[in-house]
Amino acid sequence: MKLQTKYFGEIDYEAGDVITFPVGPFSFEEEHEFLLLPFEGGAGSLLCFQSIHTPGLAFVAMDPFSLLPGYNPVLQPQELKELGVADSQELGFYVLCVVKKPVSDSTVNLKCPVAIHPETRVARQVILETDAYEMRHPLAQFGNEEGAPC
């Protein structure tokens, strides 16, 4: 199937690629279907959630584990039940970025990841019940702290 996208022009996709949100991302609750498309050069860790129904709607997303290897999202029992898993570790996670100008002001929402069931591709954005993660964590911090000792 063909789809007009925000970043990649017209692309071809298959029904099996679709990620289904029974409830769309916060503030976009009516958007139920997305594709997760990688950007070139991002080593699979910089992607976007492209809406299937709204070509102009796409969220820049990242693999949170590439930013923070110790990232540990824990969902509430009700959220796990809705996604059909027993444990948060069975899910895939992506976090949404706000890309600002200048780009060094960009942030990432570590508190509200999108959790995706790897087989059913059913997804849900959650708000983690922890103070360990922020909704607007400066992305520049990750770029600058690479000198940390191993």
Place this chain on the structure above:
Amino acid sequence: MLILQRKAGESLLIGEDITIRVVSVDGTRVRLAIAAPEDVPILRSELVIAAAANRDSAMEESTPAELLDLLGGVLDKRDGPGAPPET
């Protein structure tokens, strides 16, 4: 701002038709039961902030490629041995 102390099982009234009862207190977590008319929206406040963050996410001001420059290889560090040692 009015600040009140309530114990589990106690409640308070807002106006004539909103009742908030403390169901239980467990460590740092308080369970509340709210009875209000159907047309009164009740949202966890962080949901409102999360919705605003998402709306900002949908309107990028720079290109995603510029993000890659900002992050300077952080995203593909899984594939390599990591950052070069500092001298």
